[in-house]
Amino acid sequence: MSDYLFLIPSLPLLGALLCGILHARGGKARDLAGPVANLAVLGSFLVAVLAFLEIRGHEAEALVYEGFTWIHTGTLLLPFKLHLDALSGFMALIVTGVGLLIHFYSIGYMAHDEGRAKYFAYLNLFVFAMSLLILGANLPLLFVGWEGVGAMSYLLIGFWYDKEGGWPAVAGQKAFIANRVGDMGFLIGMFLLFTNFGTLDVAAMKEAPALSGGVATLICLLLFLGATGKSAQIPLFVWLPDAMAGPTPVSALIHAATMVTAGVYMVCRMSFLFVQSPTAMAVVAVVGAVTALLAGTIALAQRDLKKVLAYSTVSQLGYMFLACGVGAFSAAIFHVGTHAFFKALLFLGAGSVIHGMHEEQDAFRMGGLRRHMPITWITFLVGGLCLAGFPLTSGFFSKDEILWETVSSGGSAAYALWGLGALTALLTAFYTFRLVSLTFLGKERFDPGEVHPHESPWTMTLPLVILALLGLGGGLMGLPAVFVEDGNWIHHLLSPVLAEGRPFASEGGHGLDHAQEGLFMVYSSIIAVVGILAGLILYRNGPERMAGLAKTFRPVHVLLAGKWFVDEIYQVCILTPLAALSRFAGWFDLGIVDGLVNGLGRLFQGAGFLVRRVQDGHIQSYAMWMAGTTTVVLAWLVMQLW
């Protein structure tokens, strides 16, 4: 099977080329792009499934495909080498599987778009880059995928580049640049790794002896900076909400299910290094928890359907990093999986709503849609329950495992982090069902004469149904020990390839056991149900009822609706000074540097002006100068002789 591993990235690449050709041919040919792209991803998915089945049972081993030599210089040897172990296999399944559903959904969603073939080419290229990111056996190869998905994200966010005064293009650019800031950290981290290990092959680094604490911390923090860019964490999360300017399936695939989890994946892949540095682990955990809470609060006050989901994505990614930070890497990957199911579901559901509402995205101008689009309503509800962590849904199990791992990681810091996580869980349940109520329940707040909401075609609803089933049943992957002893399949799957580490354990043992795990599970359930009920009750009749509250706590509401003004702060503190610096550089270059050059030129010109009078054009005066000078020189020579 390892010989065929290269098919996972290459099939979508081939698909992308074909779609590009179809786009160039134009006309009817563009309709073929959807099926072609779907087939390509289906092929990848099947290969991924076969490969995954092959490694099941002996998880500690990996399938390795070694292709051509990519870079070979001095001591740096980077082959095109793919590596599929339990971790990357699981991720490959998620990416190609959820990717396939979203490709399928896109056929309907993009059916009438002029650029559909180009769209599918980008989407296939994305799957190519993403699978390279996952399967790359050395960090630079992973980085190729890492930047590749960033580029595709950039192109797809800006897909409708001339709508809304060009806003999508701006959003795409913002995403790319924010990611680049993170990539700088990733790059420097790689440099340090190479300096210390002499290789960038992940497996080889894993075998190498541990680094000294300081270096390990520095490397981990730099890599984590890369992860915050890709996975939208503090301080680089600002791009993800704006990324919603892209087509909705793109938001589902790239900005919810797959690409944004690349940071989590990278941290897990490098977990052997992270566990060497408790400091870095603590930073990861705290950044994750704070991001989760911050994004959760912002989501409370957003009106745009996709914006709410975007902030919830940021928030859920925060959970995943919290899990990584407390050493529960398998819980993080578990949440990556379940989140991929239910967040893709929610985004696709939102896409279905937006499609049915003629591109309306403001939840305040919706309401009562459950009567018009029943399948979307039911599946969206399922997605909402998962996101809110309603007991026994997949989101419940994965989120609860993270919270449990957090609290059981030891020490008082663990309780503080658990507190943040639990508060975020409450907010999550609340804003999710605020959204559900505003969109599907209550009165219709749109003009029925203008807008005729309708259910989407089957190509769009079928993926919704499949994802809803996955969302409901996904929890079976990781049943907690309270339910079934050794029921945590995903933990067993991943533990051979992930490192073990408890950064806070040094603060003393905690002695929490199964009974307490059950207790904390009850807490989680209560939190979820309270949040859900609050959202349902307070918003069942539309937003008016809460408008009073928003007015009473006006400063808070402004702060939340304004997204904590992080964008504005960055603008004032970073972008404006840099732009001013660049204008200053422009002035400096023309005025000072070039001024010096021209000044030197003028100096010579001036000198020439002074002496040019000597050349008056009279032959005889030239001759006089000549004769005079010769006489003087001769006289001097004669004097020397004497």
Next chain:
Amino acid sequence: MIASILAVLPAAEGIPNPSIPTSWVLLLAALLFILGIYGFLVRRDLIVVFMSIELMLNAANLTFLAAARERMLDPEGQVYAIFVITVAAVEAAVGLALLIAWFRLRATLDVETAVELEG
């Protein structure tokens, strides 16, 4: 070639008339040269300026020959003289052609009018 012919001539009989000392010849050459310089610097007619140059060239020739005579008719000095005469002829041809062209252009040969190259 010339050197070999001169080499077979009887050197003893070939001693030039010693009645005119070399210094006189050199003095004459210097006088001619100063006349040439004076003419070149002072006269305004281009033809005369031109002739002054010829005068200077011939002064140089005379110096060469005087030196050659002093050194037992050293052929090298005589060769130089012939060489200078040749160059002077060429120079005269080119120079006169230029003068004619200049005269056609300006209808004058006053050296003061040729100041195009004023800096």
Next chain:
Amino acid sequence: MDSSLPLILTFLPLAGALGILVAPVRGRDGGAASLWGFAQLIGVATFLASLPLWFGYGPGEEGVKFAFSADWFRFQTLQVRFALGVDGLSVLLILLTTLVSMLVLFSASSHIKDRAREFLFWLLVMESGMLGVFLALDFFTFYVFWEVMLIPLYFIIGIWGGPRRRYATIKFFLYTMAGSVLMLLAIVWLVSHPLTLPGAGGPALTSSILDHTAHLRLPASTQTWLFLAFAVAFLIKVPAVPFHTWLPDAHVEAPTSGSVILAGVLLKMGTYGLIRFCLPLFPLATLDFAPILMGIGLVGLLYGAFLAWAQSDLKKLVAYSSISHLGPIVLGTFALNALGLEGSVLQMISHGLATPALFLLVGMIYERRHTREIGDFGGLARVMPRFAFFLMLATFASVGLPGLSGFVGEFMIFLGAFQASPWIGAVAAAGVIFGAVYMLSMMRRVAFGPLRSEENRRLKDLSLRESLVLVPLVVLFVWIGVSPSTFTSRTSKTLAQIQAKVEQAR
């Protein structure tokens, strides 16, 4: 023993140029069409003639191949030879030169409307000059070609350039001449310095670059002055900050073809010279000055990026981006390790492909719209999808997106720089952010957003000819990005020898 290939390469374009000068063609257009056709034929022939180098100088090859040498003139005991040859440092640059020249010949007819005969003459003379510089293995041969290639560009900018072309040409010419004079002095010093060659009876004068590279031993103080003379000449050519101000003027005033040649090939001569001469001839001085030159490279990278960001003229932006992209090459060269050197050579090639593509694209819309102000455009992707496609690829190649050519070179350079000096490497890696900022802003403001003006709505997309000119460049972006080892394997042995020379002195 001698190969005639380098001779053909250097003199075929020159012969073509002379042919163009005397060709008795007439016609309604003054025979321009047949002149273009003939010049293009020469361009293709030269390119085809250079292809054997790719196969003849295969992976893992070392030393000089395709050597040609003949006595040229004698000066007392110094026998100057006309010596040409190919080694790992020059092989890729020669191929780049023939390729870029060929593409220029095919693209230039759209903007060179008058005096085609002279233009083609100068262009072909320049191609000869450039190839001669890369092929030369004798100091005098090198210097003669170095000066020969200067003059055609002077005329190309001076005759077919923009409104301030005279200022630009004089600045460019004087600046480069000032550097050349320093280099000439250093060369004269070198060739009048007897060299003890193995096998020879005693010290003798030679002007062979190879002999000097192999056997020159100078005290540190002498090395310093010679190094500086060479380095300043080359840094002006690169151009490295602070000697860079001639470049934006030259680029902005030059016709598209001039810019393409300038960015694609001429700028590489500076970095080529640094590696060819400064490192192996003056290793002690190289070690002394390496930190300063790494600093110059780093400043060029960041300063160029900031300047590019501040520009509102497309061509100026690309010109300043050149400064920003050549900074890393200097940086990598003076990191003095395998990664840095090979990265630098790869980056030369990569920049020599991406920037010409950008200049060609800028030229193509300038011909349509007669403006280069970024603010005048917007939304071109809607009316010119093919243009936007190529612009996107060139932008991605330029910002160093992995999988395309820019990334590999930059990655190797930064990693090499990091090994030499972690702080410089780390700050250089931060430079990738600014590259993305100005290139993507440019891309967005030109190609994306709504179509605002009526003139832009009527723009025609790229013609087949224009696309075909760009395709080879694009193919090479991808090829280098995907399989850089095909390229580095040809350069690595030669560069390792140069690096070893420096290491011995350490």
